[in-house]
Amino acid sequence: MLKHILISVISNDKPGVVEAIAETVSDNGGNWLESSLSQLAGKFAGVIRVSVSPEQQEQLQSALSQLIEHGIWIKTEHIDADSAPKSDxxxxxxxxxxxxxxxxxxxxxxxxxxxxxxxxxxxxxxxxxxxxxxxxxxxxxxxxxxxxxxxxxxxxxxxxxxxxxxxxxxxxxxxxx
The missing domain is CATH 3.30.70.260 (ACT domain)
Structure with missing residues (x-):
């Protein structure tokens, strides 16, 4: 069963930020599911939901944390795949x-x-x-x-x-x- 990770990102707004994140997700077995990304006051900010196999979850999170070296601040959180509220x-x-x-x-x-x-x-x-x-x-x-x-x-x-x-x-x- 795939695991889901919510990725919060903040960086200076510059070309290549989304590419760096997408490449890291893809190269480490993740699948980009949905996102909300925006530029505000010269900064880039967003939230991304990805899925990944349990075997590659730690590797993906470690690789994402390395993006800080490129000025991309990442915070990850594990979420349930069906964590959307089920209410009327x-x-x-x-x-x-x-x-x-x-x-x-x-x-x-x-x-x-x-x-x-x-x-x-x-x-x-x-x-x-x-x-x-x-x-x-x-x-x-x-x-x-x-x-x-x-x-x-x-x-x-x-x-x-x-x-x-x-x-x-x-x-x-x-x-x-």
């Missing part, structure tokens, strides 16, 4: 847009957590408002709603946050494009 959840999608200010993510995440709503994915960006050039906060996320969540109540909670933070906040059953 429904996906919903959230989009927030408005003037940037401190505390937007905190207020959104607090309200969601209080209602046992998991934020499965969140991407945020800072852009500029047309004409004025003022900072504009833009966020898109995927939520996992527990069974029985009161959607109208959730809309009311999000509307209150939107009003307090001067945001345009949308909730949808389908992903935003």
């Amino acid at each position: 959840t429904t996906n919903a999608y959230i989009h927030a847009l408005g003037p940037d200010r401190s505390g937007i993510v905190r207020e959104l995440s607090r309200a969601l957590a209080q209602h046992k709503i998991n934020m499965a994915y969140l991407e945020t960006a800072l852009t500029s408002m047309p004409y004025s050039g003022d900072p504009l906060f833009d966020a898109t996320g995927q939520l996992e709603l527990p069974e029985g969540v009161d959607i109208p109540q959730l809309h009311d909670i999000l509307d209150e946050i939107a009003n307090n933070l001067a945001l345009d906040l949308s909730l949808s059953e389908t992903p935003f494009e």
